[in-house]
Amino acid sequence: xxxxxxxxxxxxxxxxxxxxxxxxxxxxxxxxxxxxxxxxxxxxxxxxxxxxxxxxxxxxxxxxxxxxxxxxxxxxxxxxxxxxxxxxxxxxxxxxxxxxxxxxxxxxxxxxxxxxxxxxxxxxxxxxxxxxxxxxxxxxxxxxxxxxxxxxxxxxxxxxxxxxxxxxxxxxxxxxxxxxxxxxxxxx
Numbered sequence: 001x002x003x004x005x006x007x008x009x010x011x012x013x014x015x016x017x018x019x020x021x022x023x024x025x026x027x028x029x030x031x032x033x034x035x036x037x038x039x040x041x042x043x044x045x046x047x048x049x050x051x052x053x054x055x056x057x058x059x060x061x062x063x064x065x066x067x068x069x070x071x072x073x074x075x076x077x078x079x080x081x082x083x084x085x086x087x088x089x090x091x092x093x094x095x096x097x098x099x100x101x102x103x104x105x106x107x108x109x110x111x112x113x114x115x116x117x118x119x120x121x122x123x124x125x126x127x128x129x130x131x132x133x134x135x136x137x138x139x140x141x142x143x144x145x146x147x148x149x150x151x152x153x154x155x156x157x158x159x160x161x162x163x164x165x166x167x168x169x170x171x172x173x174x175x176x177x178x179x180x181x182x183x184x185x186x187x188x
Contacts, residue, residue: 040116047176048111051154056107067096111174
């Protein structure tokens with residue numbers, strides 16, 4: 001059985017003991033007051049992402065039902081199995097695939113994942129991973145184009161907003177209501 005006696009670890013001859021105020025031990029966790037200055041406030045765009053996903057499911061589901069319906073109609077019609085009809089089905093399938101890809105692009109494209117509010121800028125991480133930098137919250141120009149109320153598509157209201165970037169280009173995003181404060185651009 002082990003003895004409850006303390007074990008002494010010998011130190012090198014030139015070592016001096018440090019006080020706790022000089023250097024904290026490496027296993028200690030810093031408190032909230034030791035958090036890095038300028039840490040970004042990351043705001044997740046949950047309602048707009050939820051709305052985009054549900055719209056996309058409705059769109060793709062409707063497109064799939066129409067595609068299957070037309071394929072079954074083609075197969076049941078006389079001459080539906082001829083080589084000329086097969087070429088038509090290939091074109092029809094290509095158009096359906098293009099519509100599906102276009103729908104994904106339109107539904108998910110303007111919906112950013114997060115908005116990072118930093119002291120010196122606002123960074124929007126778009127749905128495809130691109131990060132766009134905008135002026136700080138006090139200087140950013142945001143105008144609401146359309147408000148989508150809370151519905152079965154999203155649990156909270158969503159706004160279609162126009163934001164001016166640092167180069168003066170307009171970007172349109174779908175953001176959860178209140179994610180960025182509305183501040184209209186100066187009239188020119």
